Amino acid sequence: GQQVKQSSPSLTVQEGGISILNCDYENDMFDYFAWYKKYPDNSPTLLISVRSNVDKREDGRLTVFLNKSGKHFSLHITASQPEDTAVYLCAAVGATGGNNKLTFGQGTVLSVIP
């Protein structure tokens, strides 16, 4: 089964609003959680990440919330802008021989409308 899930394939938000993207995971051994942004025909770009020893991390308009007991993490984008329109991929890592082995969700298409 899929270990990292994004239940919402798409999300539409008004410009200036808050975009909330959600991700659920199954593996208790995941200890690194990340959000990537992807434009069509482009590679994913890391936006923000968090280790399992914290439950929140902020970076400008981006905030990651981690709920370990619920096996859930989310990305909040405040003051959403049309340039935020893209596919957002969540990913998680559990140690495998010390190397990052990213497991991705299927992605959520965020559309920010003016």
Added chain:
Amino acid sequence: DTTVKQNPRYKLARVGKPVNLICSQTMNHDTMYWYQKKPNQAPKLLLFYYDKILNREADTFEKFQSSRPNNSFCSLYIGSAGLEYSAMYLCASSRGGRDEQYFGPGTRLTVL
């Protein structure tokens, strides 16, 4: 320079023919990865090299090969392409351990 480069960006292949995709990075990263991404699906890890050690995922073990002649280059090889190989192939690299992965722009492979 934090870029990962991939060649070619687009590749057309015939069923049954071999395909070789190239990835390079100059960040001196010790780990390089290959992912396959199909529309509306999550990127799927195919294999990764940690230094000179190749690790292939169990469910794609026989379908893909790879070589890493030096630290900077890593190839993905398909011996006999099938229609199901049509996808975007993403290369990534990281400094070993727990650091973030940097992705290349991808190669879109179309098998006819």
